Amino acid sequence: MTVPTELTHDDALQTLRAHVTTHVALPGEPGYERCVPWNVAAAVTPAAVVLATTPEDVAGTVRFAAAHGFTVTVQATGHGAVGIGPRTILVQTSAMKHCTVDPRARTARVGAGARWQDVLDAATPHGLAPLCGSAPGVGVVGFLTGGGIGPLVRTVGASSDHVRGFEVVTGDGRLLRATPECNADLFWGLRGGKATLGIVTSVEIDLLPIAEFYGGALFFDGSDAAAVLRAWASWCVDLPETVNTSIAIQQLPPLPGVPEALAGRMTVAVRYTAVGDLAEGERLLAPMRAVASSLLDTVAVMAYAAIGAVHGDPVDPMPVTENQALLSSLPIEAVDALLAVAGPGSGSPQAIVELRMLGGALAREPRHRSAFCRRDAAFSLLTIGVAAPAIAATVVEHAGAVASAVAPWATGEQMPNFAPSYDPARPARVYTEDTLHWLAALADRYDPAGVLATGQVIRTVRG
Structure with missing residues (x-):
């Protein structure tokens, strides 16, 4: 991107405040720390942070960036953060929460x-x-x-x-x-x-x-992982669309919010939701309750307001690394391959290795078509590891091994919100060739100067 003024980037940044009506923080100034994302493993060091409060703040920042050779990206929470460098202005939108x-x-x-x-x-x-x-x-x-x-x-x-x-x-x-x-x-x-x-x-x-649902999670000891995962894979086959489920091999540290029965050990969580006939939802879960003695059973009729309790995802910021694979099927051979690399005795460093059942309404095209692809996958496999400095490289390497273990049943595809990265091969995993073409063409139309060409966005590849 060319710079159409004689100002240096540093000089130009001093004039950014004249283009917006909100607080702008340069490195070292109060408010700049708001750029730190929820996933603190992502290196985020923007040229400036604009704490937007109105759409006009966003538009003013984009126009300023176009005039002075910067790119712009956006962040509300930073759960899916990737790295941001000093040629990018970060628009922080957390105040726009109406x-x-x-x-x-x-x-x-x-x-x-x-x-x-x-x-x-x-x-x-x-x-x-x-x-x-x-x-x-x-x-x-x-x-x-x-x-x-x-x-x-x-x-x-x-x-x-x-x-x-x-x-x-x-x-x-x-x-x-x-x-x-x-x-x-x-x-x-x-x-x-x-x-x-x-x-x-x-x-x-x-x-x-939807005012309520029947759901929660069943937690089993890691020693029962093989029996529980094999039973889950078989049980999934005949579930109606009113039921949703995932299963996760977990190794949760003893932190606030982690139940004592689950902390510091390998456990298996069967997550479950059923809507409609809640008594039928309870009946459908009975086979999984019978597989082994549970450490904890939180499944009950819940108000929809408690939907977050089903997965119990962590709240506090932390350094994480993810990988995802989409599977076309989950035969017993795939389950055993996963157990070998992530189950008891495997030495897995992952905090969570999750299989999520897909299909049902997801597999059908909606009334209005969209750029969201990969609707035909049967299951999602997700690994989440804590990217602590001492083990970060090991966690990433092992996540690749997990994906390789299920490769015979994988589609080679991913979804946009999972495993964010700058890997140049990732767009082809997330989108079909036709979707990539149209997204790039539309980006050329709506962003001719490439102001938003940073982060996980699609652009025309130019020679």
Whole structure:
């Protein structure tokens, strides 16, 4: 990107405050520390941090960057953070967390900085369910622009399928509305394309009339891992779409919030949700309850407001590294291969190795097509490791070994919100060739100067 002024980058940054009405922090100034993401393993050292409070702050930052040769990226929570360097300005949107619920229309209008917990707090008193992910502390916008695989994904599909519209600042500094009827190309690409086509400032979503569910988790000792995983793989085959489940081999440290029965040992968690006939949901879980004696059983009828308790994902920031593989099937051979590399006696350093059942409503095309691909996978395999300096390299290497173990049953694909990285081969794993082409073409149209060409975005490869 060329610099159309004679100012140096450092000199230009001193004028950024004149282009926005909010706080701007340069390195070493108060507020700059707000750039630290939830995943503290990501090296985030931007040229400046703009603590946006309005869409105009976002648009002003983008126009400034275009004039002075910077790129711009966005962060609300930083759960899916990747590295940011000193040629990039970070727009921090956590102050833009407004959430307005319309109970009669069953919709919510949500600001760019809102977390799913904000929407749960506003919607569930009306008996309405926002289609969040497993962790309510994750940002709404980042989750939805990556598709959104939540605890009810087999029942309702990807959460982005329930988006009604966006307000977005494009790379040319315009604030646009994107719906199926207005700027439909943007609406297509923002659902699955992450920040490729712009910085979302607010989103309007459907809320479903789900007041409660039957769910929670069964926890077994690691010594029962083989019996539990084999039974789970067989049990999954005949489950109806009203049921969602995942299973995780866990090695959780003795930290606040980790139940004493699970801390400092290998355990196996069977996560479960059922909607509709809750008595039938209880009956369907009975075979898994009978596999072995559980250390802890939290499955019960729960208010939807407690949906985050199903997975019990960590709340506090930490250094993590992820890898993902999508599987076309899960035969017993795949289960045994996974147990050999991540089960008892394997020496696995991963905190979590999770299999999540997909299919159901996710596999069907939604009413409005989107850039979210990879709907036909049967299961997702996710590894999550703590990237502490002493073991970070070992964790990454082992995650690759886990993926290799299930390679005969893997599709070679991934989803946008999982295993973020700058790996140049990753876009082809996340998107089809046709989707890559259209995302890149739209990015050229809406961001001709490449202002947003940083992070996990799709751009035309130029020679």
